[in-house]
Amino acid sequence: MPKRTQTPLAASDSAQPPEPPARLPADMPRVSAVPTDAECRMLWDAYGMLPNIRVHSELVACVATALAKMALQAGLAVNVAEVRAAALLHDLAKTYTISHGGNHCQLGAAWVQETTGNPALAQGVLCHVSWPHPIDLRADFLPLTLIYSDKRVKHNQIVPLESRFDDLLIRYGTTEYIRTRIRESFTQAEAIERALAETVGMDIHESTFGCGRLVE
Template sequence: MSEDLFRQSGPPGVTLPQEQPLPAEPPRVDAVPDDAQCRMLWDAYGMLQNIREHSELVACVATALAAAAAAAGLPVNVAEVRAAALLHDLAKTYTIRHGGNHCQLGGAWVQEITGNPALAQGVACHVSWPEPIDLRAHFLPLAIIYSDKRVKHNRLVTLEARFDDLLVRYGKTAYIRERIRESFQQAEAIERALAQTLGMKLHESTFGCGGLVE
């Protein structure tokens, strides 16, 4: 389920800042960009402030999960997971203004900019995962999906609170409501897999990223 399916403009009653043109040539960054390089890309692609705040919190959650996974012996590159989280909504501002799928577009941009297919996959698949849930084989995209689903705007919430909000804001048709429910079920399955593998109680964990908002 992607909000891009039914949102074609910015939030109701909100005037978007003047559009910034896409860069003719994006900044040069490493294959695994650090925080400063990720923020350079935010600037280059005109990311809105609220999306930056959301991305920072998603990255905090994802980094905590990646560090725990590495400590548990999973083959995880913590810096790579963090970069994917910081860049997961790189194309969101553009698609709010012009339509389109921010996952697919963002994944294409990240692949072109970094040449790193793992980062591109994490961005392209951060809304839903089309394969079985296997943390050892696919930790990065699964961690980004879960971390994104624990952050409502710029607040840390439970999965239930996040998806209740989606149903209220976007559940206008039976089809959309069913897609939201499917996405919630997948997020719950990822949460169970992470909790079991990492030995952590995740349902209301704050991950050291600030207080949980109910």
């Protein structure tokens, strides 16, 4: 597993994660260390990912891939395929935890680590809700870009950060503690947005990255 860990943020992730199986089933798809789109979808099938979560993941991957390509052109050492795979797999455990409870970041990271053997992907999945370290795109481009890309997609729509976090407050802001944590996450997402915009040399606040129409 990645060396860095996080404290869960979202209300839906507050419970302790369920015990994952000691080993994957014998018929679990074996995929590359950096899975292709087809291999990521094989894992979606294996873990029974819901259709709406698949659509969300596709859009998050589109945003993350576009940002990765722009950062690569700007001179950062970015593995675009790795960023895309992490985005496609970031909600791998979401369907399971909706039904059984637990932390979808932690469980998904464990599944991704076991299926791919790639700690960079597992770290991205583990930390896609919040990042517990200073924002440094050169050192931590994959997890930071995954956080931002996820926060730009509300269900199946590309939206500004404000719209996404308003939705999170409505759905999950049941206590003042949770509302405070969501606001902290919004502040972090804004900081990541500023860092990405400076890196790629363009205003990305309302960009759709070629992934679909911006919805206010």
